Amino acid sequence: MKIHINWKKTLTIVLDVVLAAYLVLAFTAFNKPDETAKVCTKVSINIADEATNGFIKSKEIKKRLEASHLYPLDKPMRYVDARKIEETLKMSPFVKTAECFKTQDGHVNVSITQRLPLVRIKANNGDDYYLDDNDCVMPNSHYTSDLIIATGNINNYFAVNYISPLSRTLMNNDFWKNQIEQINVLSDRTIELVPRVGNHIVGIGQLPVAKTKSEINALVDEYVKRKLDRLEKFYKYGLSQAGWNKYSYINLEFDNQVICKRRDASTHHAVYTAPAVQPAPAAQPAPAAQAEAAPAPSNEKKQQ
16 A cells, blocks of 8 residues: 655645744743853842841841852852752741742842741740740840740640740730730649730739630630730729729739739729720729739739
8 A cells, every 4th residue: 555645735734834843942042141251239128028028138148158158249150050049948947838940140139038926935944035926936146136935844845835825815906906915824823914015913813724726716716805905994984084003903803803003002902893895984993892812913014
């Protein structure tokens, strides 16, 4: 059987394949930067939230790359290993993500997102570290800021599972973020809050306990918001009348009550009962018979 070959059609197909291969080579080879002839003339380091949050600055990233002999300035572009730069920067405990890329005009760009600290832990057992916004431990550093500091009887489990959601609830509220400067945990896990304004300590009792992380987060958030809502009303309708330095201890442990220990008489306590509706402009002390014993912490703020 004689096979008839359409040479014209075959030649057209071959020419199309050759043309396609040429175009691929043209785009990949001719448009590729001439790294053998160019050197790195500029390095840009961009860190998200560098001015307002976090631990790292551009100078520290430069030093880290120089120490690893990876800082690309004045190096031939073909010797600049973008992937190795990324891997080296990701080894820092303060770096969340790192990206590096080169441009045809000899520039190297480094972009970093950093882990953001949420609270500093300074426990009685000597532990001193930070927790970030993902509940991960970060080592201590020279970083300084207005972060809330948690002190007292705190182990790692309690810090990650209870202090972290407590701190997140405080930090998510603009008023309490600026008002509360310290969390102190007593030996029985009672929580005390130390405010910036007012020479008193606020006790909120023990945080609710649960088995799973999600349950703990939800319970702690609801519990703390309920206590702080009552404290805010007391600030507005109680301390605004009595004075911010009249009491040394404000106890919110018991539902619907605010128990205050007077600074000038350690045995006298005033009990305020939170109303179910909008509180009256001037809260009045209840009869002495309703007074309950309040904790007796130091009148001074806890040492940081």
